[in-house]
Amino acid sequence: MRVSPTAFFCLLRAVSVSMSISVSLARRPFRAHSATSAFLSRVQPLGGVLSSRGRQGPARSSVRGVFGSAPDKKETAVASSSQRDVLSLYTMNSATEIPMSPAVSKGISVKAAPAGCSHLTWQGDLLLLPMMAESGDPSEIRFPWGDMDQKSGGLLMDLLEREKKNSAPPPAPEDSTKSKTFCLPQGNVVSVRTERGSSDPKDRVTVGIFGASDTQKEGGKGYSEVFAGLGKSLAEAAKKEKAETVAVSLPVPKGISEKETSQIVQTFAENFLLALCEDRRFLFGERADAPRCPLKSLEIWLPEGGGSGDTISAPASRAAAVADGVQVARELVNxxxxxxxxxxxxxxxxxxxxxxxxxxxxxxxxxxxxxxxxxxxxxxxxxxxxxxxxxxxxxxxxxxxxxxxxxxxxxxxxxxxxxxxxxxxxxxxxxxxxxxxxxxxxxxxxxxxxxxxxxxxxxxxxxxxxxxxxxxxxxxxxxxxxxxxxxxxxxxxxxxxxxxxxxxxxxxxxxxxxxxxxxxxxxxxxxxxxxxxxxxxxxxxxxxxxxxxxxxxxxxxxxxxxxxxxxxxxxxxxxxxxxxxxxxxxxxxxxxxxxxxxxxxxxxxxxxxxxxxxxxxxxxxxxxxxxxxxxxxxxxxxxxxxxx
Known part of the structure; x- marks a missing residue:
């Protein structure tokens, strides 16, 4: 059948108008005008479903997975978990719930180290020995861990020498019983496998060395930022080493109050836990399935006279609660x-x-x-x-x-x-x-x-x-x-x-x-x-x-x-x-x-x-x-x- 050009363009125009009406209805917001409510309630436009009030809901699918309503038992029996996850990527607009990661503190114990335990006798995967510049000069960091260096056969001292980044003059000769001063990049963690007097592989420990500016309030970053950085650095080291058990000796300054000590512990623990967070909810494949840090416990020491176990346990519990709250805020925004x-x-x-x-x-x-x-x-x-x-x-x-x-x-x-x-x-x-x-x-x-x-x-x-x-x-x-x-x-x-x-x-x-x-x-x-x-x-x-x-x-x-x-x-x-x-x-x-x-x-x-x-x-x-x-x-x- 032959169609004249005029008739063809009239037909094309009619189709165009019809399509524009369909698109308009498909995008109809939840407040439809009353004059069209009855009509809209009988129409199911492309891409959405209209309720009797004329509100368009998001596009729906028979398979909604984690982003929409839970699939029924038949779907569960037919589709594997990974298949449902793949299919759900096409139906995110039907989300009625926000998927959330498990709480970061879940399964991780933050506590005081056992009484009588020291950095020389601790059994675990990763031990952090911080060094702080007491003088207020970030380039001067005291190294008080000579006994641990001896246990490592001098490996720690050698490692520190290799890690020097600044051009400060070498330390003056000192008696072997005294500490030495080194220059390290601020916030840097380095580690070494070191024997602790035994051939048993279980007696091996990774020792991390942390260098940062002083913990004194004058001339340095102040307590909060230093110990926040310490927590983040230890968490990164724990992830890198795939550690299950971690310990740290917090270099709490002498002479501060118990309240200030508790705040330091909380700041450190909060930032440690938050640095472990990984939001993989919307990833797929290798990045989503990559192994996570298997950490199970973090043990904390305070210097002699720095406080009791209660000084650690109470702020550690508080840190876990706050970290979970910050994680929730981050994931909702993300x-x-x-x-x-x-x-x-x-x-x-x-x-x-x-x-x-x-x-x-x-x-x-x-x-x-x-x-x-x-x-x-x-x-x-x-x-x-x-x-x-x-x-x-x-x-x-x-x-x-x-x-x-x-x-x-x-x-x-x-x-x-x-x-x-x-x-x-x-x-x-x-x-x-x-x-x-x-x-x-x-x-x-x-x-x-x-x-x-x-x-x-x-x-x-x-x-x-x-x-x-x-x-x-x-x-x-x-x-x-x-x-x-x-x-x-x-x-x-x-x-x-x-x-x-x-x-x-x-x-x-x-x-x-x-x-x-x-x-x-x-x-x-x-x-x-x-x-x-x-x-x-x-x-x-x-x-x-x-x-x-x-x-x-x-x-x-x-x-x-x-x-x-x-x-x-x-x-x-x-x-x-x-x-x-x-x-x-x-x-x-x-x-x-x-x-x-x-x-x-x-x-x-x-x-x-x-x-x-x-x-x-x-x-x-x-x-x-x-x-x-x-x-x-x-x-x-x-x-x-x-x-x-």
Whole structure:
């Protein structure tokens, strides 16, 4: 049959229109217009499934594996584990759970070395003998292990000589009973197999030598950074040597308090455990199946008079809990946005409460409940995504709660992906490919919750609140110029859709305040302006409350996390947030002070009677050196909460 050109182009046009309608329906967000709901409920477009409310769910498959619902028994019988894993790579969009690695502390015992044991008699795989420069000069490192060198037949001294990197003059001749001074690269671990007076292979031990700058507070790195580095270096040595049992003699400075000694032990053990973490959840093949470090125990000595076994065991247990919390934060941030979405993030919170019913309970609120609370700012951001929002409320109560506990709230920004909306993140430097980390605040508070379930601090009740959603582009997404009404009644003119985090936090802070806490801390990857001001290592701290500032900075300093206080500058910059059309605008009228004006905006949703602080972690949430999440904020929040 012959078709005329005119008829052919008319047919082509009709097919094109039909395809565009199908694509539009396939991308329909969860808030379908009521006029089309009945039609949409009967349509199953390519790539997704529509519910009776017109919400498109992610594409589903009969085989979902670890990223979706558990396969049924028939599937399990037919498909091997590896086959299901392969197939699940094609169905990540159906994820209802976030796969998580086993806790890093699981199966690893961190404890004090047995009484009477020394570096000369210890039996194990890897022994670390640190050397510290007591003078404050990083190039001068004392070597107090002459007896061990004799046992090795001089191998340790020879090794150290070969490892010299600096051009310092050779040490002066000394009596054999005295220590000698060497120059070593800071933070370097070297090792040697050495006989300990026996031909039995079991009596062989790897001895690691660690050189670092002094542990004195003046002139050196200070306690925290030195012992954090020591923990990381020992962990790397343990992985390299495939050690099952490891021991270290911590060179704790003389004359410090037992509290400072405990902090040193905790810092060392935390960083040791975290350096063992490997996130292989989304790898396949040889990299995924490579052998892991088989470590089972870490034993710690303190110098004579440095403290008892309790000085080691208590901070070691605390270190394990905090390390597990930091690991949770890292893995939640590192989960891709097609796996970590508002529903799967809420599912993780539910699993945490289910595993710890004695101290934790959870309430998850869907879009209908969020709308009932009139959270227009939050819903304005969420309405553009196919994934409906979830308001997560975890509550920690100590096992022996009496009702008189101090009540605090932690609010985490939970944007599981941020496209920028219609003010889309575009061009080099936009970091859109890393916007899975825009829920770094939510990850930090969930990591804190994980640590609290193990520490079980008394005397404090903690409310953990996350307004989880995505910021996407669609026909129902908010637009520049829209006016939103927050739960506290204030209206907000949307000037820039990429300033969305503060909109979700506005309603989350209001909800937190409704729990009647005595203090609120919010933590968020909120502004690029904070990153510009403070770089990638420091988080910004903003609060009108001096006591909050002092307590949080002290907590951060104790746990070796860097925060810098920025001024609220309400008197100088509040005018920049005024709108002619609404109560507020979501960005300032001037292109400066963006981190400060964001905090001023948030302050509008917290009562002056409630102490409140805002932590902006846009910079340190991601470690550029390792190209991975840092878990920043967990240690500070755990320290702050447990000191209440």
């Amino acid at each position: 989960a891709p946005p097609n796996v970590c979405n508002p529903q799967s993030l809420a599912a993780y919170a539910e699993s945490l409460a289910k595993e710890n019913p004695d101290v934790m309970n959870v309430k998850i609120m869907d879009e209908n409940q969020i709308e009932e609370m009139k959270m227009g700012a939050y819903m304005g951001v969420a309405q553009g995504s196919v994934y409906p929002p979830r308001l997560i409320h975890l509550t920690y109560k100590p096992p022996s709660a009496s009702g008189g506990e101090k009540k605090v709230a932690l609010v985490g920004k939970g944007l599981t992906f941020d496209s920028g909306g219609y003010n889309i993140k575009a061009g080099g430097g936009s970091m859109i490919e890393l916007m899975k980390f825009d829920m770094g605040g939510a990850a930090a508070v969930l990591g804190t919750a994980k640590a609290l379930t193990q520490l079980k601090p008394e005397g404090v009740e903690v409310h953990i609140i996350i307004a989880a959603c995505e910021n996407m582009i669609s026909q129902t997404a908010m637009r520049p110029g829209d006016i939103l009404k927050a739960a506290n009644g204030k209206t907000i003119e949307v000037i820039n859709t990429d300033a969305e985090g503060r909109l979700t936090l506005a309603d989350a802070l209001w909800y937190a305040q409704e729990q009647k806490p005595e203090a609120i801390v919010d933590i968020a990857t909120l502004t690029g302006a904070c990153m510009v001001a403070l770089g990638k290592k420091y988080g910004g701290l903003m609060t009108p409350d001096e006591n909050m500032a002092t307590d949080l900075l002290n907590a951060a300093g104790t746990r070796n996390e860097l925060f810098w206080r920025l001024p609220m500058a309400t008197g100088e910059y509040k005018e920049l947030m005024k709108s002619e059309a609404a109560n507020l605008r979501n960005v300032g009228t001037k292109p400066y002070g963006g981190a400060i004006t964001a905090a001023i905006f948030l302050q509008e949703f917290v009562s002056d009677k409630v102490p409140w602080a805002h932590l902006d972690i846009a910079g340190p949430v991601w470690d550029d050196k390792t190209n991975s999440p840092s878990g920043f904020g967990v240690r500070t929040l755990v320290e702050w909460v447990t000191q209440k």
